[in-house]
Amino acid sequence: MKSFVVVANRLPVDASPGGLVTALEPVARNAGGAWVGWGGTPDEAAEPFDHDGVHIRPVELSAQDVDRYYEGQSNSTIWPLFHDGVEPAVHHREWRVAYEAVNRRFAEAAADVAAEGATVWVHDYQLLLVPGLLRAARPDLRIGFFLHIPFPPVELFMQLPRRTEFVRGLLGADLVGFQQPLAAQNFLRLTAQLLGLHPEGEHVEYEGRTVTARAFPISIDAAEIDALATDPEVLAEAERLRKDLGGDRRLLLLGVDRLDYTKGIDQRIEAYGELLADGTISNDEAVLVQVATPSRMRVAQYQQLRERVEREVGRINGEYGDVGRVPLHYLFQSRTRAELVALYLAADIMLVTPLRDGMNLVAKEYVAARRDHGGALVLSEFTGAAAELTDAFLVNPYDVDDVKRGISAAIAAAPDDLAARMRRMRERVLEHDVARWAREFLDALT
Numbered sequence: 001m002k003s004f005v006v007v008a009n010r011l012p013v014d015a016s017p018g019g020l021v022t023a024l025e026p027v028a029r030n031a032g033g034a035w036v037g038w039g040g041t042p043d044e045a046a047e048p049f050d051h052d053g054v055h056i057r058p059v060e061l062s063a064q065d066v067d068r069y070y071e072g073q074s075n076s077t078i079w080p081l082f083h084d085g086v087e088p089a090v091h092h093r094e095w096r097v098a099y100e101a102v103n104r105r106f107a108e109a110a111a112d113v114a115a116e117g118a119t120v121w122v123h124d125y126q127l128l129l130v131p132g133l134l135r136a137a138r139p140d141l142r143i144g145f146f147l148h149i150p151f152p153p154v155e156l157f158m159q160l161p162r163r164t165e166f167v168r169g170l171l172g173a174d175l176v177g178f179q180q181p182l183a184a185q186n187f188l189r190l191t192a193q194l195l196g197l198h199p200e201g202e203h204v205e206y207e208g209r210t211v212t213a214r215a216f217p218i219s220i221d222a223a224e225i226d227a228l229a230t231d232p233e234v235l236a237e238a239e240r241l242r243k244d245l246g247g248d249r250r251l252l253l254l255g256v257d258r259l260d261y262t263k264g265i266d267q268r269i270e271a272y273g274e275l276l277a278d279g280t281i282s283n284d285e286a287v288l289v290q291v292a293t294p295s296r297m298r299v300a301q302y303q304q305l306r307e308r309v310e311r312e313v314g315r316i317n318g319e320y321g322d323v324g325r326v327p328l329h330y331l332f333q334s335r336t337r338a339e340l341v342a343l344y345l346a347a348d349i350m351l352v353t354p355l356r357d358g359m360n361l362v363a364k365e366y367v368a369a370r371r372d373h374g375g376a377l378v379l380s381e382f383t384g385a386a387a388e389l390t391d392a393f394l395v396n397p398y399d400v401d402d403v404k405r406g407i408s409a410a411i412a413a414a415p416d417d418l419a420a421r422m423r424r425m426r427e428r429v430l431e432h433d434v435a436r437w438a439r440e441f442l443d444a445l446t
Helices: 019-030 063-082 093-113 130-137 163-171 181-195 222-228 232-246 265-277 300-320 337-346 361-369 400-412 415-431 434-445
Strands: 002-010 034-038 049-051 054-058 114-123 142-146 175-178 203-206 209-215 251-258 286-293 328-331 349-352 376-380 393-395
Touching: 002 019, 002 093, 019 034, 019 054, 019 434, 034 093, 054 093, 063 093, 093 114, 093 130, 114 130, 114 434, 130 142, 130 163, 142 434, 163 181, 175 181, 175 434, 181 203, 181 209, 222 337, 222 361, 222 415, 232 251, 232 286, 232 337, 251 265, 251 337, 265 286, 265 300, 265 400, 286 300, 286 337, 300 328, 337 361, 349 361, 349 400, 361 376, 361 415, 376 400, 376 415, 393 400
Parallel strands: 002 034, 002 114, 034 054, 114 142, 142 175, 175 209, 251 286, 251 349, 286 328, 349 376, 376 393
Antiparallel strands: 049 054, 203 209
């Protein structure tokens, strides 16, 4: 029985852990805590085990669970709806049934491993019902929930079938955390509209408890990125990439994203193609490197996106390239953290232009890597990061002309101006790192 329990869709046993694991595994280890999650392989029965000082409690998912709960309700219904309906959400009754059943399984596993009065921190859109289910089973627990993606306006959320159950699920937590203040306000408005509650400020009374909804903007392990940016091997790789990809060209532009329709990759490539077409830049002076990490490729919308992007890359290289020299390098592959930092150091301009993003940690990683205060960040105003990185060149990613304007402004900016912008952004990221984020959430919860 553990006094601190993390509940997340995945377990922290991946060879290349993401930001969530980086932030929370040390907290769980120091507390002698537990982590409840899925191991990543369907139909794999696994017994509880200890990993690096953390008690691991696996939750088994069948292939049908993965299809309906994860790829279906989580990533084809909730994900697009919560990202402003960039793609239409798909609704199926059997997906909702599977989602509820899997959430119940996660809640039961957490209830089994949590000690009397323990603190339980539940994460993200795959587990929206867990706080309520866990509260019903274990009213003694202190429960926190954090949503890593955006939370939609009331008008969009109302489209969700069984919408009231999702709000009740979140109200099972004592503290509901969001990336941005507006998301917390959207949630509180829903408690009034759907349940007739009376929120005041950031609090709402529900079933004899006070539930708090508040913004806690997540960040990165800035110290890790900063250290990689001084690693001799990483610096050598950055130099090699600069030579291989850029050659004698003056400008190297970079995009690094999961291949996801929310990331604005289509619009970014279209803007770059138009800058080539109108002569603002040429193949002789600039190159764009777009890293697109494979993601959810069994979902039809992602397959279609890949086809669109690769067709446009081929068109631009065919029209504006030359033998042995193309204006756009497209890499449909994953990169290690060290390889990404090398790319960040090689790039003159980082293009982070999602149509909607809860935060976007790539923008913060680029800033953290630039110890030299070099480079420029072109950033979508529809990311959570835009509220913090106000010295970026902010753009409306839906407006291709505005993306072109942002890129052109970054190209034309004076070196002193760019250095001052990067210095201010870097101070912000280094000070507000992922450890501080976790500490502030847990302080507010406990």
